[in-house]
Amino acid sequence: MVSKQTVFKYKTLKGPLHKLPPMLKLFLLLPLSIFCLALPSFWLCIGIITAVITAFLCRFTLREQLTDLKPAALYAALMYAISVLSNLYNYFYGESVAVNYFFSSVILPTPSFLSIALRLTLIIQLSALLFRATSAIEIRECLHNIGRFLRRIFSKIPFFGKRISQRPRFAENISVFIMFIPEIFLIWSNIDLAWKARGGKQNFKKIKMLVFTLIALSFEKAALKARALEARMGN
Secondary structure, eight states: OOOSOOTTOOOOSOOHHHHSOHHHHHHHHHHHHHHGGGOOHHHHHHHHHHHHHHHHHTTOOHHHHHHHTHHHHHHHHHHHHHHHHHHHHHHHHSSOOOGGGHIIIIISOOHHHHHHHHHHHHHHHHHHHHHHHSOHHHHHHHHHHHHHHHHHHHHTSHHHHTTOOSSOHHHHHHHHHHHHHHHHHHHHHHHHHHHHHTTOOSSHHHHHHHHHHHHHHHHHHHHHHHHHHHHHHHO
């Protein structure tokens, strides 16, 4: 049985973002993700709240939004653990620090860590809005249109004209790469569900075994997609 809740899974329910042209969503949400890297913490919080409200307006449930944030939460937890271990080492073996400041110097997250976590959260939210409100076919067609437009422009330049291939190799590769992101999470969801169905425990052994399974299945699916793409372009 396939889990219904997977990261970045397209939702067929029509919301405000579903009605927008795919090209507009692509040029709206992706630049916003880059712009978020330069925002201060206050505006990052405003952006996160705005993304949550937008997701609810698009009829994405709270469970779906939290599911999309799982990768960010796991990454933030890993970075926080590394930060605490580094602070512990500096606390005991570095410069002497008063015991009263143990909590603030070791346990309490630094402002830079909080800023990175907020940026990561907002970028994941914007990516989720794009993938959940835009189907794979729409994204692929959008990238093909962009590719055709760029090839048409460069083909008119004397030096580049004869060197520009009319076959949409670049657009196909980019679309496969982008749409492979949610498929990786779907593969992980399926193998995680199979692990739980067999009574597997939530421990380090699970991560060690499932990560290699994820890599193997991802490479296998990528190879199948590459062969299908090559056959389609050959026609």
